[in-house]
Amino acid sequence: MKAARQHTPVVSYDVAKLRAEFPILARSVHGKKLVYLDSAASAQKPRAVIDCERQVYEEEYANVHRGPHFLSEWASDRFEAARATVRKFLNAADAREIIFTRNATESINLVAATWGRRFLKAGDEVVLSEMEHHSNIVPWQMLRDAIGIEIKVAPITDDGELSLDGFDRLLGPRTKLVAITHVSNVLGTVVPVAEVIRRAHAAGAKVLIDGCQAVMHRAVDVRALGCDFYAFSGHKLYGPSGIGVLYGRSELLEAMPPYMGGGGMISSVSFAHTEYAGIPQRFEAGTPAIAQAIALAPAIEFVLELGFEAIQAHERDLIAYATQRLSAIDGLTIHGTAPGKDGVVSFTLGHAHAHDIATILDRAGIAIRAGHHCAMPLMHRLGVAATARASFGLYNTRVEVDALAEGIEAVRRIFA
Amino acid sequence: MQDDLRDLYQEVILDHGRRPRNLRAIADASASAQGHNPLCGDQIKVYLTLGPGDVVEDASFEGKGCAISVASASLMTELVRGRTLADIERLFGGLHHRCTGQGEAPSEAGIEDAMEKLDVLSGVREFPVRVKCATLAWHTLQAALAGRAKVSTE
């Protein structure tokens, strides 16, 4: 028999010490101590990231891959070292498989506009799921309108899990791509992406995973998963805004045409003809987000140092506690009850609209998100116009969950 | 509750939010339009029946939304009835002024009672992101009237 699974005790997780690393958490809002429960929209930044970005500008800054001078070479090295850190983070085979973009949205659009335009044709099918973010819907609709692909939508169950049977039924000879989220930004559902990829590959389709809501909560190994493309944004991973990542398998990237044309993505240009650069530069036209890419590395190192086992144990405890506290509130419905959720708890409360809930909580210093969360088709599936969403990061505490529950009780009293 | 929240969620607002007036479709409306708040996904539809001299005979709405947008829509359907389009324009101006504190307050001559009823929405001023909620129904009403004008000129 296997030994009992090693479990990092939650007590060894010094959340107070961690919080001290995030300067913004010390501030107050409307005269109340900030309770930041909106990390799924964007996470706060540790000092290591802030300091790194400042240091780049104060001591290390120049354009990359251009100037034959000390600082340019230095900045280029740092930029490429950040790429290597992302490679290690995703366990990609080669740093050339890591493309820097502005955000996950751009990463997905890049795949649709290059791989999609080159390798898909009218009648080919792209399978999405009912719980996609607009970022993983609209680029495929634009491609549909441009070249006539068809979009199929895999259903979810009432608990908010992907229906694997429903998914299977959509796979067929015309399925060329499955583009699906790793973790739902509304429901917190963790999609069994390894299984999805296995089935999609068996049907001859490629797979793009939208990892926006996954990379801050769980270790991702793109080779173990076998995915073809993986996209995420730095700002949700405690890193800077303005920097995103697209991982693509090198065989696929090599065959893809450029995304945008310009400097940095060519090997030679004449007015008659341009030779494109190899990967990843072919997809990185123009001056990139230099300081942001470099400062993504300390964000990644921060979570790796803490370790996903510890982060997950802490966050799982918060989700379980929040679920328990919130379900005890009269009239409150939690949307998304799949087991093993990551990061978010979405809810509605009787007649109180999500916006009113958020406004009232905000006055108590509690930041949550309210609305359709850029997932309007999912709102339709849930039969609601909007939900309120509390999301949790590695720095949140049970005390903050208590504040949330008390805040919601106050809302309930107003709208009772 | 804090004062600014109490001003926002006044009893009148909560009451309109809970029991919206004129929450129904008008089958033979002279004008209607769909309004949408892309921020929160709220959607409402506004219906109007116009009588002689472009006086509003009936107004109603359908849809879901936050307490502020529903209360504002409900209140609007009450306030615009029996009014001319010019008066409605002034009421919208008065609402906008109350919610934002910006621009010039329009003349209230002859519609003082209706203008005063809009005071319940002035708590929105402390909540800039909610101004769109308070004005959604009114913008939709404007769109309905604009659409009607286009149709009638064809």
Ligand SMILES: Cc1ncc(COP(=O)(O)O)c(C=O)c1O
């Ligand atoms: C699941 C998911 N996909 C895509 C995105 C888009 O991320 P970004 O706006 O950083 O491109 C988000 C962020 O809101 C998300 O949660």
